Amino acid sequence: MLLTFLICCTGCSQDTSTTSQQTSKPSTTAITNHTSKLEQKPARETSKRVTTRKSQSRAHKSYAALSRLRHKYPQIFKNNGSSQSRKIALTFDDVPDAFTNKVLDTLKKYNVKATFFIVGYKAEAHPEIVRRMVREGHLVGNHSYNHPLLTKIPMAKFERQILRTDAILYRIVGYHPKFIRPPYGEINEQQVRWAGRQGYIIVNWNVDSQDWRGLSASKVSKNILSTTKPGSIILQHAGGNEGGALNGTLEALPYIIERLERQNYQFVTLTEMFHIPRNR
Structure with missing residues (x-):
């Protein structure tokens, strides 16, 4: 699970503030002999290893910081429900857009309710999809206006x-959503404290489909089914399907629902999971 969350912290659509940096390509200057070509290879491999270690170190630090915040503010910052309940929550980020309707169609077919975290500018462009979510019994939450890395912007901009x-x-939709999911799962203590004073609850996840990587349906299914347990909050995406990157999510969804229902899990919204109203 730790590994899954670390990947999450580097993920979520882009996917995170700690996305692994691309290793610089070696110089294109002509290499005139076989010996000099061989001399280039160890340096490039060393650079890759150093880059990977730095990325892993940043991910560990991010995970540790978020874990400390959840333990310090358990009533404000959550990433799972009760382990004593078979209730689990499907959550979908980066919505709405045209792709979102396909996910909604599948959920409607199986009579499953989910929570959708809305990006403000997308809601302005597709208000009818947001209304459909609520009309069909889903919960909507706040995923910021244009999906910045919140820990890298001033407090005033975060609030806006x-x-x-x-x-x-x-x-x-006629109500002020209770739940916030920070883009990339990243948030700092000052922001958590402000959110709590405003009546919000911050919710991340403890199961990552990793669908933002453009994975196949089988890999998305495996990532979810192998780590879901009582009280799990599952991260998927239902917006931003450029180039078919999220086709695996859509194709996997029926199988995931059927398998988890056979295991006697109950799909709920976050309000049902935490027994709190949807309106802050």
């Missing part, structure tokens, strides 16, 4: 990201 999206969603 949340409150602007809150106002957009209120105009569309």
Whole structure:
């Protein structure tokens, strides 16, 4: 699970603040003999190893910081429900857009309710999809206005990201959503404290489909089914399907639902999982 979350912290659509940096390509200067070509290879491999170690170190630090915040503010910051319940929550980020309707169609077919984390500017462009979510019994939450890395922006801009999206969603669905999911799962203590004072609850996840990597349906299914347990909050994406990157999510969804229901899991929204109202 730790490994899964570390990947999450480097993921979620882009996917995170700690996305592995691309190793610089070796110089294109002509290499005139076989010996000099061989001399290039160890340096490149060493560079890759150093880059990987740095990326892993950043991911560990991010995970540790978020874990400390959850333990310090358990009523404000959550990533799972009760382990004593068979309730689990499907959550979908980076919505809405045209692809979102395909996910909604599948959920409707199986009568499964989920939680969708809304990006403000996308809601402005597709308010009818947000209304459909609520009409069909799903929960909507706040995923910022334009998906920045919140820990890298000033506090005033962070507040505007949340409150602007809150106002957009209120105009569309008629309530102020209780839940925030920070883009890439990244948030700092000052932001957590502010969110708590405003009546929000921050929710990340403890099961990552890793669908943002453009995985096949079988790999998405494996990532979810192998790590889901009572109280799990499952991260998937239902927006941003450029180039068919999320086709694996859509294709895997029926199989995931059927398998987990056979294991007597109950799909719920986050309000049902935490027994709190949807409106802050």
